[in-house]
Amino acid sequence: MLRSARLLLPIALSALLPAGALAQFGTSPARPPAAPPPAPVITALDDIRFLSADALAGRMTGSAGADTAAAYLARRFQEVGLQPAAGGWFQTFTVAKQAPVAQHAHVGGLMGKNVIGLLPGHDPIRRNETVIVGAHYDHLGLGGFGSLDPDSTGKVHNGADDNASGSAMLIQIAQHLAQSRPARTVLFIAFSGEELGLLGSAYYVKHPIYPLTSTIAMVNLDMVGRLRDRRLIVYGARTAKEFPALLDSLNWHFGFDLKARGDGYGPSDQSSFYAAGRPVLHVFTDLHEDYHRTTDDWQKIDTAGFRKVADFTTGVVTALANRPSRLTPVDVTPPPPPSTASNNTPQGYGAYLGTIPDMSDNPGGVRLLGVRAGSPAEVAGLRGDDIITRIGDMEIPDLQAMTDALRSHQPGDSVQIVIRRGTTSTTVTARLGTRGG
Ligand SMILES: [Zn+2]
Numbered sequence: 062m063l064r065s066a067r068l069l070l071p072i073a074l075s076a077l078l079p080a081g082a083l084a085q086f087g088t089s090p091a092r093p094p095a096a097p098p099p100a101p102v103i104t105a106l107d108d109i110r111f112l113s114a115d116a117l118a119g120r121m122t123g124s125a126g127a128d129t130a131a132a133y134l135a136r137r138f139q140e141v142g143l144q145p146a147a148g149g150w151f152q153t154f155t156v157a158k159q160a161p162v163a164q165h166a167h168v169g170g171l172m173g174k175n176v177i178g179l180l181p182g183h184d185p186i187r188r189n190e191t192v193i194v195g196a197h198y199d200h201l202g203l204g205g206f207g208s209l210d211p212d213s214t215g216k217v218h219n220g221a222d223d224n225a226s227g228s229a230m231l232i233q234i235a236q237h238l239a240q241s242r243p244a245r246t247v248l249f250i251a252f253s254g255e256e257l258g259l260l261g262s263a264y265y266v267k268h269p270i271y272p273l274t275s276t277i278a279m280v281n282l283d284m285v286g287r288l289r290d291r292r293l294i295v296y297g298a299r300t301a302k303e304f305p306a307l308l309d310s311l312n313w314h315f316g317f318d319l320k321a322r323g324d325g326y327g328p329s330d331q332s333s334f335y336a337a338g339r340p341v342l343h344v345f346t347d348l349h350e351d352y353h354r355t356t357d358d359w360q361k362i363d364t365a366g367f368r369k370v371a372d373f374t375t376g377v378v379t380a381l382a383n384r385p386s387r388l389t390p391v392d393v394t395p396p397p398p399p400s401t402a403s404n405n406t407p408q409g410y411g412a413y414l415g416t417i418p419d420m421s422d423n424p425g426g427v428r429l430l431g432v433r434a435g436s437p438a439e440v441a442g443l444r445g446d447d448i449i450t451r452i453g454d455m456e457i458p459d460l461q462a463m464t465d466a467l468r469s470h471q472p473g474d475s476v477q478i479v480i481r482r483g484t485t486s487t488t489v490t491a492r493l494g495t496r497g498g
Contacts, residue, residue: 103137103140105229105230105232105233105364105367105368105371106229106359106362106364106367108137108225108228108229108232109221109225109226109229109286109359109362110359111133112130112133112198112220112221112225112228112229113219113220113221113225113357113358113359114219115217115219116129117129117130118202118203118217119200119201119202119203119204119217119218119219119220120198120199120200120202120220121166121168121199121200121201121202121203122156122168122171122173122199122253122254122256122257122260122261123156123168123171123172123173124202126202127173127174127198127199127253128174130198130199130228131150131151131174131176131198131251131253134176134198134228134231134232134251135150135151135176135178137232138150138176138178138232138235138249139178141232141235141236141239142180142235142236142239142240143178143179143180143235143239143249144178144179144180144181145177145178145179146177146178146179146248146270147177147270150176150177150178151174151175151176151177152174152175152176152177152264152265152268152270153172153173153174153175154172154173154174154175154253154254154260154261154264155170155171155172155173156168156169156170156171156172156173156254156257156260156421157169157421157422157423158170159422159423160257160258160260160420160421160422160423161258161418161420161423161459161460161461162206162257162258162260162420165206166205166206166207166257168257173199173253173254173260173261173264174253175250175251175252175253175261175264175265176198176250176251177248177249177250177251177270178235178248178249178250179246179247179248179249179270180235180238180239180242180243180246180247180248180249181242181246182242182243182244182245182246182247182382183242183243183244184244184245187244187245188244188245188246189246189275190245190246190275190276190277190387191245191246191247191248191271191275191276191277192245192246192247192248192276192277192278192279192280192378192381192382193247193248193249193250193276193278193279193280193334194231194234194235194247194248194249194250194279194280194282194374194378195231195249195250195251195252195262195279195280195281195282195330195331196224196227196228196230196231196250196251196252196281196282196283197224197227197228197251197252197253197254197255197256197261197262197283197329197330198224198225198227198228198251198252198253199252199253199254199255199256199257199261200218200219200220200223200224200225200256201218201220201256201353202217202218203215203216203217203218204216204218204355207256207353208353208354208355209352209353209354210353210354210355213354213355216355217355218353218354218355218357219355219357219358219359220357221286221357221358221359221361221362222284222285222286222287222346222349222351222352222357222361222362223283223284223352223353223357224255224282224283224284225286225359226282226284226285226286226287226362226367227281227282227283227284227285228251229367230282230285230367230370230371230374231249231251231282233371233375234249234371234374234375234378235247235249237375238375238378238379238382243379243382243383244382244383245277245381245382245383246271247378247382248270248271250262250265252265252330254421255283255329255330257420258420258421259329259330259332259333259420259421260420260421261330262330262331262332262333262334263333263419263420263421263430264421265333266333266334266336266337273334273337273338273339276334276339277339277340277381277387277388278301278339278340278341278342278381278388279330279331279334279335279339279340279341279342280341280342280344280374280377280378280381281329281330281331281334281341281342281343281344282344282374283329283330283343283344283345284345284346284347284348284352285344285345285346285367285370285371285374286346286361286362286363286366286367287346287347287349287361287362287363287366288346288363288365288366288367288369288370289346289347289349289363289366290318291316291317291318292317292318292320292346292347293317293318293319293320293344293345293346293370293373294320294322294343294344294345294346294347295308295319295320295321295322295342295343295344295345296322296323296324296325296327296331296342296343296345297323297324297325297327297331297335297340297341297342297343298321298322298323298342299322299323299324299391299393300324300325300335300340300341300342300390300391300393301340301388301389301390301391302388302389302391303384303388303389304321304340304342304388305321307377307380307381308321308377309321311373311376311377311380312373314376315369315372315373317369317373323393324393324433324434325340325341325393326417326431326433327343329343331343332417332430333430335431336417336430336431336445337431338390339390340388340390340391342377344370344373344374344377346366346370392434393434411464411467411468411469411470411471412467412470412471412472412473412474412493412494412495413436413437413467413472413493413494413495414436414437414438414467414491414493414494415432415433415435415436415437415438415439415494416429416431416432416433416436416438416443416449417429417430417431417432417433418430418460418463420460423458423459423460424448425448425450425458426448426449426450426457426458426459426480426481427448427449427457427459427460427463428446428447428448429443429444429445429446429447429448429449430445431444431445432444432445436494437491437492437493437494438491440491440492441478441489441490441491441492442489443478443480443489443491446482447480447481447482448480448481448482449463449478449479449480450479450480450481450486451477451478451479452466452467452476452477452478452479453466453469453470453476453477455469467493470493471493472493472494472495473492473493474492474493475490475491475492475493476490476491476493477489477490478490478491
């Protein structure tokens with residue numbers, strides 16, 4: 062596309078050629094140089110079109126297309142007034158060869174890049190605290206792994222809603238906040254490796270730019286371009302005591318059909334931060350028939366809806382970055398299993414333990430990022446950083462073995478779980494529950 066080609070080549074041709082080299086193209090007499098045209102206004106839809114163009118080949122972590130996307134996002138961050146953090150725009154990580162996903166997606170050893178832009182706070186004290194706004198920019202590349210289209214291997218999965226939309230919204234929010242800097246420092250992070258198991262956000266949490274203890278909240282934008290019937294979902298709404306009132310009061314102006322619900326664990330990057338004890342929100346315009354298929358294209362983005370969600374989320378981030386006091390984190394017990402499960406968990410999936418696996422590593426067992434509040438795992442005494450090596454009479458070398466072990470049990474079974482915690486090995490007993498929460 063022409064627009065994309067122009068964005069890829071911001072340097073004028075003449076700047077790349079030796080002086081006089083263009084003379085051969087012109088026969089007319091020399092004219093005074095014209096004033097340069099005003100810089101074109103780049104809209105959010107331009108950003109979405111660029112990121113989801115076929116040329117970027119679906120932005121698979123570690124691919125050339127993902128690198129082009131990362132470079133583009135860094136340039137856009139700079140244009141709207143952000144500064145590089147951590148000595149540059151990129152925080153790089155290597156996909157562990159033993160990561161559960163590495164063998165399926167053939168990405169072991171590849172390098173992912175988080176793009177991080179900084180907006181320093183103006184308040185002399187509160188600028189030492191940060192609010193993180195995040196969105197993953199990686200997608201499924203040429204299908205195969207992660208695709209819901211069975212015969213789409215080799216076809217570009219453009220991922221316009223998932224998650225060029227969230228990446229573009231990061232830029233919009235940054236642009237707005239940069240024009241009137243809030244009290245606290247705001248970090249904008251475009252994560253890679255999300256589709257492979259939250260790899261980029263897990264890496265950030267282990268290597269934060271600012272201490273996580275001074276990170277007061279993380280707001281995640283994942284799939285925000287398909288607003289329908291004014292229905293806006295905000296997960297994690299109970300992970301800080303102050304969130305429900307804040308969301309409600311903002312929504313009084315916007316009039317969304319707001320579904321504010323859930324604990325902080327969900328299938329996106331906010332989980333990494335919630336496991337680290339931070340209040341989180343995930344803004345989401347819900348699943349649709351193009352989710353993880355080759356048809357998730359920019360033409361289907363609802364630009365008016367996108368604008369409303371961007372304005373609403375800008376309000377949320379501004380309020381968080383300016384509020385006088387910090388938030389009160391809440392460790393949320395998930396609700397009982399809903400009667401109409403929205404996550405298509407197949408029946409007979411097995412018993413429920415409530416662990417959140419760390420997908421970025423395989424230390425000879427399943428390392429836990431955390432456990433859900435009130436879950437059988439928590440009741441049994443499991444916690445983040447524990448490594449599960451055995452469930453009942455089954456060895457647990459990896460996540461697949463753990464899934465198999467839980468499938469082989471029934472809700473209500475009591476099982477002995479062997480874990481490694483630091484240098485010691487411990488056995489706990491868990492009474493398994495019903496999956497679906
Ligand atoms: Zn996805």
